[in-house]
Amino acid sequence: MLDGERGARLQVVPEDVVQLPDGGFSFKPATGAPHTPASWLSVSPRRFAGSPDRAQPVEFRLAVPRDTEPGEHTASLTVKRRPPDEPGAQATIVAALSVRLTIRVRGRAREGVDMKLEAPGAAGRGPVAATLRVRNTGTTNLRFDGRNRGSLVFRQGDDVKARAVLRGILLPRQLRTVVLPWEDPPSAGPVTARAQLKTAKGVVTRSAEIWMVPWRQAAALALLALGLAVLLGGRRHRRRGRDDPAA
DSSP, rough: OSSOOOEEEEEEEEEEEOOOOTOOEEEEEEETTTSSSSGEEEEOSEEEETTTOOOOOOOOEEEOOOOSSEEEEEEEEEEEEEEOTTTTTOOOOOOOEEEEEEESSSSSSOOEEEEEEEEOOESSOOOOEEEEEEEOSHHHHHHHHTOOOOEEEEEEEETTEEEEEOOSSEOOTTTEEEEESSSSSSSEEEEEEEEEETTTTTTEEEEEEEEOOHHHHHHHHHHOOOOOOHHHHHHHHHHHHHHOOOO
8 A cells, every 4th residue: 555645646567576685576667678577567557546545456468478488487566656747856756566476487397596605714703604695597486485495504513503594485597695693603613504405306405614713822822832942942052052062
C-alpha cells in the first residue's frame, strides 16, 4: 500500500530484478533487451488515478521468446506514484511498491554453483573472519531454506565455534556474499573455516585452514633467542682469544 493515494497518479512498470550480495533485491527499469524477463511483460492499465477506497485490477500478459533458456527467470511489476508536473523541478522522491514474479520456462533446468572461500592463512588474534562467495551458475533458483541448505562455520577440532546459515534464495547468475567473524579464537594453533552447500549432484564443500600465531610472544622469543646467540657467540670469541698462543 502506498500512503497518500488520494489524487495521486499511479503507473505500473515492468522492471528487471537484480539481487544484492546480502540477499536483498533491487528493481531497475527494463533495459529493453529481448532476453530480459521484464521485456516479456505488458500490463493494462499502465496508468490510473489513486484513491484510498479504490481497488484497481491490473492485468499482465507474458510473451516469452522461443529461444529462451529453460529454467527460472525473475521480473517485477512495480507500482509507482508519478511525480507532479512542476516546472523547474530538479528532483523528487517517488514512492513505489514492487511485486516479484518468477517465470518458469519449460525444459530441463540446470542447477549449478560456484563457491569461493577466503580466509587469512595466519592471524595473530581475534577477531578473525572468513568470506564465502556463492554464485548461481545454473538456470534455476538456489533455495537455501529448502533443497539447497548451506552454511559457513569455524571449527576448532571437532567443535563448531561460529556459524552463519544461508537464507532465502539466490537467482541465476547472481552472487551471495557471507562474512563470518569469530571474535574470540584461540591464541595459538590451527582452526578451520568450512563452507558447504547441498546441490542435486551432492554436497559442495570448501575449507581453509588458519593458523593462530601469538605474534607478540613469538617476536619476544625470537629477540630473546637472538640475544642469547649473540651473547654465546661473544663468549666463544673471547675464549678462543685467551687460548691462542700468539695472542
